[in-house]
Amino acid sequence: EIVMTQSPATLSVSPGERATLSCRASQSVNTNLAWYQQKPGQAPRLLIYGASTRASGIPARFSGGGSGTEFTLTINSLQSEDFAVYYCQQYRKVYTFGQGTKLEIK
Amino acid sequence: QVQLVQSGAEVKKPGASVKVSCKASGYSFSSYYIHWVRQAPGQGLEWMGIIKSGGGSTSYAQQFLGRVTMTRDTSTSTVYMELSSLRSEDTAVYYCAREMATVTLDAFDVWGQGTMVTVSS
Numbered sequence: 001e002i003v004m005t006q007s008p009a010t011l012s013v014s015p016g017e018r019a020t021l022s023c024r025a026s027q028s029v030n031t032n033l034a035w036y037q038q039k040p041g042q043a044p045r046l047l048i049y050g051a052s053t054r055a056s057g058i059p060a061r062f063s064g065g066g067s068g069t070e071f072t073l074t075i076n077s078l079q080s081e082d083f084a085v086y087y088c089q090q091y092r093k094v095y096t097f098g099q100g101t102k103l104e105i106k
Numbered sequence: 107q108v109q110l111v112q113s114g115a116e117v118k119k120p121g122a123s124v125k126v127s128c129k130a131s132g133y134s135f136s137s138y139y140i141h142w143v144r145q146a147p148g149q150g151l152e153w154m155g156i157i158k159s160g161g162g163s164t165s166y167a168q169q170f171l172g173r174v175t176m177t178r179d180t181s182t183s184t185v186y187m188e189l190s191s192l193r194s195e196d197t198a199v200y201y202c203a204r205e206m207a208t209v210t211l212d213a214f215d216v217w218g219q220g221t222m223v224t225v226s227s
Binding site (some may be wrong): 001033036044045046049050055056078086087089091092093094095096097098099100 | 122141143151152153156167168201203206211212213214215216217218220
């Protein structure tokens with residue numbers, strides 16, 4: 001099983017600033033990596049797939065990068081609605097999720 | 107619009123079974139795969155398995171083998187997930203989700219609203 005490890009567990013950032021979230025895979029997943037956003041009481045929402053492609057309707061302030069085992073999700077000019085939990089997911093071999101990063105207001 | 111609508115919350119006793127439904131609309135049902143993902147209270151996301159909506163074949167995560175069954179009804183565009191021998195650790199929100207493509211493994215672009223299953227004596 002491919003294990004996905006996200007860091008940090010909690011990230012405190014001020015509105016208007018940039019947030020960078022990390023995700024590491026226990027073995028290479030090429031670019032078979034997605035990012036999801038989840039707000040309290042809601043289902044996850046797809047943000048990024050293929051490591052760097054924004055899903056339909058996702059604002060340009062969200063960007064993804066990386067390949068192999070190291071990935072990042074960057075959110076520029078944080079808006080109030082961006083404070084949520086973010087999960088990475090690999091779909092190279094079966095499907096596994098990271099444990100999540102909570103992005104909170106500083 | 108493309109959507110997945112799940113059945114309502116359930117309360118079950120330990121040892122019982124639960125069956126959750128997920129009705130698809132707004133797209134060609136048989137052309138996409140549906141997954142089930144669960145989330146225990148305050149925890150992360152756990153993949154449970156996949157059903158190929160067209161042919162009906164399934165694949166389950168190791169930890170659910172023998173306890174989970176996924177089926178589909180093409181006449182109503184509905185997928186079902188049944189989990190048996192319930193225990194308290196199965197208390198969670200259960201989501202269905204559509205996989206974006208079927209040629210290779212892909213991300214999940216449409217999610218149901220979730221179904222809370224509570225296991226309590």
